[in-house]
Amino acid sequence: MTSPQSHHDTPRDRTPDEANIRALVEAFYRRVDDDPLLGPIFAGRLEGRWDAHLATMTRFWSSLVLGSKQYRGNVQEAHRPIEDIEPRHFARWLSLFLRIVEERYEPAAAVQFMEPALRIAHSLQLSKFGWDYQIPAEQQELLDALRRQLVGDEPKARFPDRPAGEPFPAKFIGKSADRDD
Template sequence: MNHDPSTAAVTREREPTETNVRALVEAFYRRVDDDPLLGPIFARELTGRWDEHLAKMTTFWSSLVLGSKQYRGNVQEAHRPLEGIEPRHFARWLSLFLNTVEARYEPAAAVQFMEPALRIAQSLQLSKFGWDYRIPAEQEALLAALKRQRTGDEPEPRFPERPAAEPFPAKFVGKPVDER
Protein backbone atom coordinates (compact mmCIF):
# COMPACT_ATOMS: atom_id res chain seq x y z
CA MET A 1 0.00 0.00 0.00
CA ASN A 2 1.28 3.47 -0.80
CA HIS A 3 1.61 5.74 2.21
CA ASP A 4 0.83 9.43 1.96
CA PRO A 5 3.57 11.18 3.94
CA SER A 6 1.62 14.42 4.21
CA THR A 7 0.26 15.25 7.61
CA ALA A 8 -1.76 18.28 6.56
CA ALA A 9 -4.76 19.04 8.73
CA VAL A 10 -8.03 17.70 7.37
CA THR A 11 -11.14 19.87 7.32
CA ARG A 12 -14.05 18.06 8.91
CA GLU A 13 -16.72 17.40 6.32
CA ARG A 14 -20.35 18.35 6.92
CA GLU A 15 -21.68 15.50 4.80
CA PRO A 16 -20.30 12.44 3.04
CA THR A 17 -19.63 12.51 -0.70
CA GLU A 18 -18.07 9.97 -3.02
CA THR A 19 -14.80 11.94 -2.94
CA ASN A 20 -14.51 12.25 0.83
CA VAL A 21 -15.63 8.65 1.39
CA ARG A 22 -12.73 7.57 -0.83
CA ALA A 23 -10.38 9.85 1.15
CA LEU A 24 -11.69 8.38 4.43
CA VAL A 25 -11.12 4.82 3.25
CA GLU A 26 -7.59 5.62 2.07
CA ALA A 27 -6.69 7.45 5.31
CA PHE A 28 -8.12 4.67 7.46
CA TYR A 29 -6.30 1.88 5.66
CA ARG A 30 -3.01 3.81 5.81
CA ARG A 31 -3.48 3.77 9.58
CA VAL A 32 -4.36 0.06 9.52
CA ASP A 33 -1.31 -0.76 7.41
CA ASP A 34 0.92 1.15 9.85
CA ASP A 35 -0.67 -0.37 12.96
CA PRO A 36 1.52 -2.94 14.74
CA LEU A 37 -1.47 -5.14 15.68
CA LEU A 38 -3.57 -4.96 12.50
CA GLY A 39 -0.92 -4.23 9.88
CA PRO A 40 0.53 -7.76 9.75
CA ILE A 41 -2.93 -9.33 9.35
CA PHE A 42 -3.93 -6.98 6.54
CA ALA A 43 -0.52 -7.34 4.88
CA ARG A 44 -0.89 -11.13 4.96
CA GLU A 45 -4.37 -11.00 3.47
CA LEU A 46 -3.97 -8.12 1.00
CA THR A 47 -0.44 -8.28 -0.36
CA GLY A 48 -0.70 -7.32 -4.01
CA ARG A 49 -4.42 -6.56 -3.62
CA TRP A 50 -4.47 -3.25 -1.69
CA ASP A 51 -5.84 -1.22 -4.61
CA GLU A 52 -8.63 -3.75 -5.17
CA HIS A 53 -9.48 -3.73 -1.46
CA LEU A 54 -9.53 0.08 -1.24
CA ALA A 55 -11.86 0.26 -4.25
CA LYS A 56 -14.14 -2.40 -2.71
CA MET A 57 -14.22 -0.62 0.66
CA THR A 58 -14.98 2.72 -1.01
CA THR A 59 -17.89 1.05 -2.82
CA PHE A 60 -18.98 -0.63 0.43
CA TRP A 61 -19.03 2.59 2.48
CA SER A 62 -20.57 4.58 -0.37
CA SER A 63 -23.34 1.98 -0.58
CA LEU A 64 -24.01 2.20 3.15
CA VAL A 65 -23.67 5.93 3.68
CA LEU A 66 -24.61 7.44 0.32
CA GLY A 67 -27.12 4.76 -0.68
CA SER A 68 -25.34 4.05 -3.98
CA LYS A 69 -26.19 0.34 -3.68
CA GLN A 70 -23.19 -0.61 -5.80
CA TYR A 71 -21.60 -3.02 -3.30
CA ARG A 72 -22.12 -6.67 -4.13
CA GLY A 73 -20.75 -8.97 -1.49
CA ASN A 74 -21.30 -10.76 1.78
CA VAL A 75 -19.53 -9.18 4.74
CA GLN A 76 -19.77 -12.34 6.86
CA GLU A 77 -18.35 -14.58 4.13
CA ALA A 78 -15.55 -12.14 3.32
CA HIS A 79 -14.32 -12.28 6.93
CA ARG A 80 -14.96 -15.97 7.65
CA PRO A 81 -11.62 -17.30 6.31
CA LEU A 82 -9.51 -14.87 8.36
CA GLU A 83 -7.37 -16.79 10.84
CA GLY A 84 -6.00 -15.53 14.14
CA ILE A 85 -8.61 -12.83 14.68
CA GLU A 86 -9.28 -12.10 18.36
CA PRO A 87 -11.47 -9.62 20.28
CA ARG A 88 -8.53 -7.22 20.61
CA HIS A 89 -8.35 -6.97 16.80
CA PHE A 90 -11.97 -5.80 16.67
CA ALA A 91 -11.35 -3.26 19.42
CA ARG A 92 -8.32 -1.89 17.58
CA TRP A 93 -10.12 -1.79 14.20
CA LEU A 94 -13.02 0.09 15.79
CA SER A 95 -10.65 2.48 17.53
CA LEU A 96 -8.83 3.35 14.32
CA PHE A 97 -12.00 3.60 12.27
CA LEU A 98 -14.03 5.66 14.73
CA ASN A 99 -11.11 8.02 15.38
CA THR A 100 -10.51 8.45 11.64
CA VAL A 101 -14.20 9.17 11.02
CA GLU A 102 -14.39 11.54 13.99
CA ALA A 103 -11.38 13.49 12.70
CA ARG A 104 -12.74 13.78 9.15
CA TYR A 105 -16.49 14.42 9.63
CA GLU A 106 -18.69 16.70 11.68
CA PRO A 107 -20.69 14.73 14.31
CA ALA A 108 -23.93 14.45 12.31
CA ALA A 109 -22.04 13.05 9.31
CA ALA A 110 -19.76 10.87 11.46
CA VAL A 111 -22.76 9.02 12.89
CA GLN A 112 -23.60 7.82 9.39
CA PHE A 113 -20.35 5.80 9.43
CA MET A 114 -20.01 5.00 13.12
CA GLU A 115 -23.38 3.40 13.69
CA PRO A 116 -23.08 0.90 10.81
CA ALA A 117 -19.43 0.20 11.74
CA LEU A 118 -20.45 -0.72 15.28
CA ARG A 119 -23.38 -2.84 14.08
CA ILE A 120 -21.23 -4.68 11.54
CA ALA A 121 -18.49 -5.23 14.13
CA GLN A 122 -21.07 -6.63 16.54
CA SER A 123 -22.40 -9.00 13.90
CA LEU A 124 -18.89 -10.15 12.95
CA GLN A 125 -17.91 -10.59 16.60
CA LEU A 126 -20.92 -12.77 17.34
CA SER A 127 -20.35 -14.78 14.16
CA LYS A 128 -16.64 -15.25 14.89
CA PHE A 129 -16.75 -15.87 18.66
CA GLY A 130 -20.19 -17.42 19.12
CA TRP A 131 -23.57 -16.20 20.24
CA ASP A 132 -22.53 -16.38 23.90
CA TYR A 133 -19.78 -13.82 23.26
CA ARG A 134 -20.39 -10.67 25.29
CA ILE A 135 -20.06 -7.45 23.26
CA PRO A 136 -17.98 -5.02 25.34
CA ALA A 137 -20.21 -2.67 27.34
CA GLU A 138 -18.35 0.39 26.02
CA GLN A 139 -19.10 -0.68 22.46
CA GLU A 140 -22.80 -1.14 23.25
CA ALA A 141 -22.93 2.22 25.08
CA LEU A 142 -21.41 4.04 22.13
CA LEU A 143 -23.86 2.41 19.73
CA ALA A 144 -26.76 3.48 21.98
CA ALA A 145 -25.41 7.06 22.13
CA LEU A 146 -25.09 7.18 18.35
CA LYS A 147 -28.63 5.89 17.95
CA ARG A 148 -29.92 8.59 20.34
CA GLN A 149 -28.04 11.23 18.34
CA ARG A 150 -29.41 9.91 15.03
CA THR A 151 -32.99 9.86 16.29
CA GLY A 152 -32.72 13.37 17.70
CA ASP A 153 -32.81 12.42 21.38
CA GLU A 154 -29.28 13.77 21.78
CA PRO A 155 -27.88 16.78 19.84
CA GLU A 156 -24.35 15.36 19.47
CA PRO A 157 -22.97 11.94 20.25
CA ARG A 158 -21.39 11.75 23.69
CA PHE A 159 -18.29 9.73 23.08
CA PRO A 160 -16.80 7.96 26.08
CA GLU A 161 -14.13 10.09 27.74
CA ARG A 162 -10.60 8.91 27.03
CA PRO A 163 -7.15 10.45 27.24
CA ALA A 164 -5.61 11.76 24.02
CA ALA A 165 -4.44 8.93 21.75
CA GLU A 166 -6.25 6.38 23.90
CA PRO A 167 -7.78 3.60 21.78
CA PHE A 168 -11.51 2.97 21.60
CA PRO A 169 -12.51 1.98 25.13
CA ALA A 170 -13.14 -1.72 25.06
CA LYS A 171 -12.41 -4.43 27.52
CA PHE A 172 -11.03 -7.52 25.87
CA VAL A 173 -13.47 -10.32 26.48
CA GLY A 174 -12.42 -13.92 26.16
CA LYS A 175 -9.38 -15.91 27.05
CA PRO A 176 -5.90 -14.52 26.44
CA VAL A 177 -3.99 -16.31 23.68
CA ASP A 178 -1.67 -18.01 26.18
CA GLU A 179 -4.63 -19.61 28.03
CA ARG A 180 -6.13 -21.41 25.03
Protein backbone atom coordinates in the same frame (compact mmCIF):
# COMPACT_ATOMS: atom_id res chain seq x y z
CA MET B 1 0.99 1.82 1.79
CA THR B 2 2.31 5.26 2.61
CA SER B 3 2.27 7.02 5.96
CA PRO B 4 -0.82 9.02 6.99
CA GLN B 5 -1.13 12.71 6.24
CA SER B 6 -2.25 15.12 8.91
CA HIS B 7 -5.91 15.99 8.49
CA HIS B 8 -6.08 18.50 11.34
CA ASP B 9 -5.57 21.55 9.13
CA THR B 10 -8.62 20.99 6.91
CA PRO B 11 -12.26 21.47 7.85
CA ARG B 12 -14.44 18.43 8.43
CA ASP B 13 -16.88 17.44 5.70
CA ARG B 14 -20.54 18.22 6.34
CA THR B 15 -21.91 15.52 4.05
CA PRO B 16 -20.43 12.33 2.65
CA ASP B 17 -19.84 12.05 -1.08
CA GLU B 18 -17.90 9.68 -3.34
CA ALA B 19 -14.69 11.73 -3.18
CA ASN B 20 -14.53 12.15 0.60
CA ILE B 21 -15.55 8.52 1.18
CA ARG B 22 -12.65 7.44 -1.03
CA ALA B 23 -10.31 9.75 0.92
CA LEU B 24 -11.65 8.37 4.21
CA VAL B 25 -11.08 4.77 3.14
CA GLU B 26 -7.56 5.47 1.94
CA ALA B 27 -6.60 7.38 5.10
CA PHE B 28 -8.15 4.74 7.35
CA TYR B 29 -6.35 1.84 5.74
CA ARG B 30 -3.04 3.74 5.91
CA ARG B 31 -3.60 3.80 9.68
CA VAL B 32 -4.55 0.12 9.71
CA ASP B 33 -1.43 -0.76 7.76
CA ASP B 34 0.72 1.20 10.25
CA ASP B 35 -1.03 -0.25 13.32
CA PRO B 36 1.09 -2.85 15.18
CA LEU B 37 -1.94 -5.03 16.00
CA LEU B 38 -3.94 -4.80 12.77
CA GLY B 39 -1.22 -4.12 10.22
CA PRO B 40 0.20 -7.66 10.11
CA ILE B 41 -3.26 -9.23 9.66
CA PHE B 42 -4.19 -6.96 6.77
CA ALA B 43 -0.73 -7.01 5.18
CA GLY B 44 -0.71 -10.81 5.13
CA ARG B 45 -4.02 -10.99 3.31
CA LEU B 46 -3.78 -7.94 1.08
CA GLU B 47 -0.20 -8.05 -0.15
CA GLY B 48 -0.31 -6.97 -3.78
CA ARG B 49 -4.09 -6.40 -3.51
CA TRP B 50 -4.36 -3.14 -1.54
CA ASP B 51 -5.71 -1.16 -4.50
CA ALA B 52 -8.49 -3.70 -5.13
CA HIS B 53 -9.36 -3.77 -1.41
CA LEU B 54 -9.51 0.02 -1.18
CA ALA B 55 -11.80 0.14 -4.23
CA THR B 56 -14.06 -2.52 -2.67
CA MET B 57 -14.19 -0.68 0.66
CA THR B 58 -15.00 2.59 -1.10
CA ARG B 59 -17.91 0.88 -2.90
CA PHE B 60 -18.98 -0.73 0.39
CA TRP B 61 -19.10 2.55 2.37
CA SER B 62 -20.63 4.42 -0.55
CA SER B 63 -23.39 1.81 -0.69
CA LEU B 64 -24.04 2.02 3.05
CA VAL B 65 -23.84 5.77 3.48
CA LEU B 66 -24.97 7.11 0.12
CA GLY B 67 -27.23 4.24 -0.90
CA SER B 68 -25.31 3.89 -4.17
CA LYS B 69 -25.80 0.09 -4.30
CA GLN B 70 -22.33 -0.33 -5.83
CA TYR B 71 -21.17 -3.03 -3.42
CA ARG B 72 -22.00 -6.60 -4.32
CA GLY B 73 -20.66 -8.92 -1.69
CA ASN B 74 -21.23 -10.78 1.55
CA VAL B 75 -19.53 -9.24 4.56
CA GLN B 76 -19.84 -12.41 6.67
CA GLU B 77 -18.34 -14.61 3.95
CA ALA B 78 -15.52 -12.17 3.25
CA HIS B 79 -14.37 -12.36 6.88
CA ARG B 80 -15.03 -16.05 7.54
CA PRO B 81 -11.64 -17.34 6.25
CA ILE B 82 -9.71 -15.04 8.59
CA GLU B 83 -8.87 -17.45 11.41
CA ASP B 84 -6.58 -15.33 13.60
CA ILE B 85 -9.05 -12.52 14.41
CA GLU B 86 -9.59 -12.03 18.14
CA PRO B 87 -11.99 -9.74 20.02
CA ARG B 88 -9.27 -7.14 20.56
CA HIS B 89 -8.87 -6.78 16.78
CA PHE B 90 -12.50 -5.68 16.44
CA ALA B 91 -12.13 -3.12 19.22
CA ARG B 92 -8.95 -1.70 17.66
CA TRP B 93 -10.49 -1.59 14.15
CA LEU B 94 -13.54 0.23 15.50
CA SER B 95 -11.47 2.63 17.55
CA LEU B 96 -9.31 3.59 14.56
CA PHE B 97 -12.29 3.81 12.23
CA LEU B 98 -14.50 5.88 14.52
CA ARG B 99 -11.60 8.21 15.33
CA ILE B 100 -10.82 8.93 11.66
CA VAL B 101 -14.51 9.35 10.82
CA GLU B 102 -14.83 11.86 13.65
CA GLU B 103 -11.75 13.73 12.40
CA ARG B 104 -13.03 13.95 8.84
CA TYR B 105 -16.79 14.54 9.21
CA GLU B 106 -19.08 16.84 11.12
CA PRO B 107 -21.03 14.94 13.82
CA ALA B 108 -24.26 14.48 11.83
CA ALA B 109 -22.31 13.03 8.90
CA ALA B 110 -20.00 10.97 11.13
CA VAL B 111 -22.94 9.10 12.65
CA GLN B 112 -23.84 7.83 9.18
CA PHE B 113 -20.59 5.81 9.28
CA MET B 114 -20.39 5.06 13.00
CA GLU B 115 -23.74 3.37 13.46
CA PRO B 116 -23.30 0.84 10.64
CA ALA B 117 -19.66 0.20 11.60
CA LEU B 118 -20.68 -0.74 15.14
CA ARG B 119 -23.65 -2.79 13.96
CA ILE B 120 -21.61 -4.73 11.39
CA ALA B 121 -18.75 -5.34 13.82
CA HIS B 122 -21.17 -6.72 16.37
CA SER B 123 -22.75 -8.99 13.77
CA LEU B 124 -19.32 -10.27 12.69
CA GLN B 125 -18.37 -10.87 16.32
CA LEU B 126 -21.51 -12.85 17.05
CA SER B 127 -20.93 -14.91 13.91
CA LYS B 128 -17.27 -15.56 14.78
CA PHE B 129 -17.43 -16.01 18.56
CA GLY B 130 -21.00 -17.23 19.21
CA TRP B 131 -24.26 -15.75 20.45
CA ASP B 132 -23.17 -15.61 24.09
CA TYR B 133 -20.16 -13.43 23.16
CA GLN B 134 -19.67 -10.36 25.33
CA ILE B 135 -18.17 -7.43 23.46
CA PRO B 136 -14.93 -5.99 24.94
CA ALA B 137 -15.20 -3.08 27.39
CA GLU B 138 -13.42 -0.74 24.95
CA GLN B 139 -16.02 -1.49 22.29
CA GLN B 140 -18.87 -1.05 24.76
CA GLU B 141 -17.47 2.39 25.59
CA LEU B 142 -17.57 3.26 21.89
CA LEU B 143 -21.20 2.08 21.66
CA ASP B 144 -22.12 4.10 24.75
CA ALA B 145 -20.43 7.23 23.38
CA LEU B 146 -22.30 6.87 20.09
CA ARG B 147 -25.59 6.29 21.91
CA ARG B 148 -25.01 9.48 23.93
CA GLN B 149 -24.27 11.36 20.71
CA LEU B 150 -27.50 10.08 19.16
CA VAL B 151 -29.87 10.47 22.12
CA GLY B 152 -28.07 12.68 24.63
CA ASP B 153 -26.88 11.88 28.13
CA GLU B 154 -30.29 10.92 29.49
CA PRO B 155 -30.88 7.20 29.06
CA LYS B 156 -34.23 6.51 27.48
CA ALA B 157 -35.59 3.31 28.97
CA ARG B 158 -37.35 1.20 26.38
CA PHE B 159 -38.22 -1.70 28.66
CA PRO B 160 -39.26 -1.89 32.31
CA ASP B 161 -36.53 -2.63 34.86
CA ARG B 162 -36.40 -6.25 35.94
CA PRO B 163 -33.99 -8.45 37.86
CA ALA B 164 -31.38 -10.30 35.82
CA GLY B 165 -32.59 -13.69 34.67
CA GLU B 166 -36.27 -12.84 35.09
CA PRO B 167 -38.27 -13.30 31.88
CA PHE B 168 -39.52 -10.20 30.14
CA PRO B 169 -43.09 -9.53 31.33
CA ALA B 170 -45.61 -10.27 28.62
CA LYS B 171 -49.20 -11.39 28.37
CA PHE B 172 -49.92 -14.22 26.02
CA ILE B 173 -53.35 -14.67 24.54
CA GLY B 174 -54.59 -18.17 23.98
CA LYS B 175 -54.80 -21.47 25.78
CA SER B 176 -51.92 -22.74 27.85
CA ALA B 177 -50.56 -26.11 26.75
CA ASP B 178 -50.56 -27.35 30.37
CA ARG B 179 -54.22 -26.48 31.07
CA ASP B 180 -57.14 -28.72 30.33
CA ASP B 181 -59.86 -26.10 29.81
